[in-house]
Amino acid sequence: QVQLVQSGAEVRKPGSSVKVSCKASGGSFSSYSINWVRQAPGQGLEWMGGIIPILGIANYAQKFQGRVTITADKSTNTAYVELRSLRSEDTAVYFCAKNAGGSIRYYDYWGQGTLVAVSS
Amino acid sequence: SYVVTQPPSVSVAPGQTARITCGGSNIGSKSVHWYQQKSGQAPVLVVYDDTDRPSGIPERFSGSNSGNTATLTVSRVEAGDEADYYCQVWDSSSDHVLFGGGTKLTVL
Numbered sequence: 713q714v715q716l717v718q719s720g721a722e723v724r725k726p727g728s729s730v731k732v733s734c735k736a737s738g739g740s741f742s743s744y745s746i747n748w749v750r751q752a753p754g755q756g757l758e759w760m761g762g763i764i765p766i767l768g769i770a771n772y773a774q775k776f777q778g779r780v781t782i783t784a785d786k787s788t789n790t791a792y793v794e795l796r797s798l799r800s801e802d803t804a805v806y807f808c809a810k811n812a813g814g815s816i817r818y819y820d821y822w823g824q825g826t827l828v829a830v831s832s
Numbered sequence: 833s834y835v836v837t838q839p840p841s842v843s844v845a846p847g848q849t850a851r852i853t854c855g856g857s858n859i860g861s862k863s864v865h866w867y868q869q870k871s872g873q874a875p876v877l878v879v880y881d882d883t884d885r886p887s888g889i890p891e892r893f894s895g896s897n898s899g900n901t902a903t904l905t906v907s908r909v910e911a912g913d914e915a916d917y918y919c920q921v922w923d924s925s926s927d928h929v930l931f932g933g934g935t936k937l938t939v940l
Contacts, residue, residue, distance in 0.1 A: 747929065749875075749931075756916075756918065756931060756932070756933045756934040757867075757869075757875065757918050757920075757931040757934070758931065759928065759929040759930065759931060762929075771927055773928055773929075774926070774928070807874055807875070809875075812880075817863070817865075817921075817922035817929060818863075818865035818877060818880045818881070818920065819865075819867075819875075819877060820877050820880075820886060822874040822875055822876075823874065824874060825874055
């Protein structure tokens with residue numbers, strides 16, 4: 713049984729950066745991809761990108777290209793998402809989610825979510 | 833770019849059948865996955881690859897996909913099924929994961 717545990721809530725000022733972590737336990741960290749999905753207050757789910765830890769290759773949604781970096785540390789089974797140049801519209805709950813393995817494109821386990829609030 | 837469309841809301845009485853649609857151009861050629869999200873919680877996968885259910889998901893949840901519409905069907909709806917439901921596909925041309933806008937299921 714895989715469990716994804718995310719870091720705690722963050723408050724940032726506009727123009728700054730934030731880095732959220734997602735630690736996986738159970739299963740083989742390198743055998744699946746970790747993806748990041750965010751949800752603004754009262755809004756739907758938005759895919760930001762993902763990484764295959766064993767390859768260290770990340771894929772980003774075009775909307776976030778140049779502003780987001782997703783990384784993974786195989787030694788600690790932890791994935792990270794860093795978002796830069798924050799603006800108020802980035803206020804959201806950020807979820808990590810693992811796929812079901814290989815190149816499968818659906819997510820069978822999710823983290824609990826991390827609230828990132830951007831406010832001056 | 834590819835777009836998937838869901839109705840904002842669906843309402844149904846307890847014991848009835850709810851059908852939530854997900855529209856997209858020739859979506860029948862893609863694999864569609866469905867998530868249930870209750871208030872304040874992370875999403876939960878309820879149907880994957882159009883019709884399959886993860887272990888632990890009741891048989892009342894089923895899916896279909898053909899032509900330009902995929903459908904999540906919830907039979908014998910219960911009060912506990914009240915939630916937001918999202919469809920999700922992968923667009924191979926852009927290598928992007930796409931979510932529908934979500935449908936709020938209200939149990940009357």
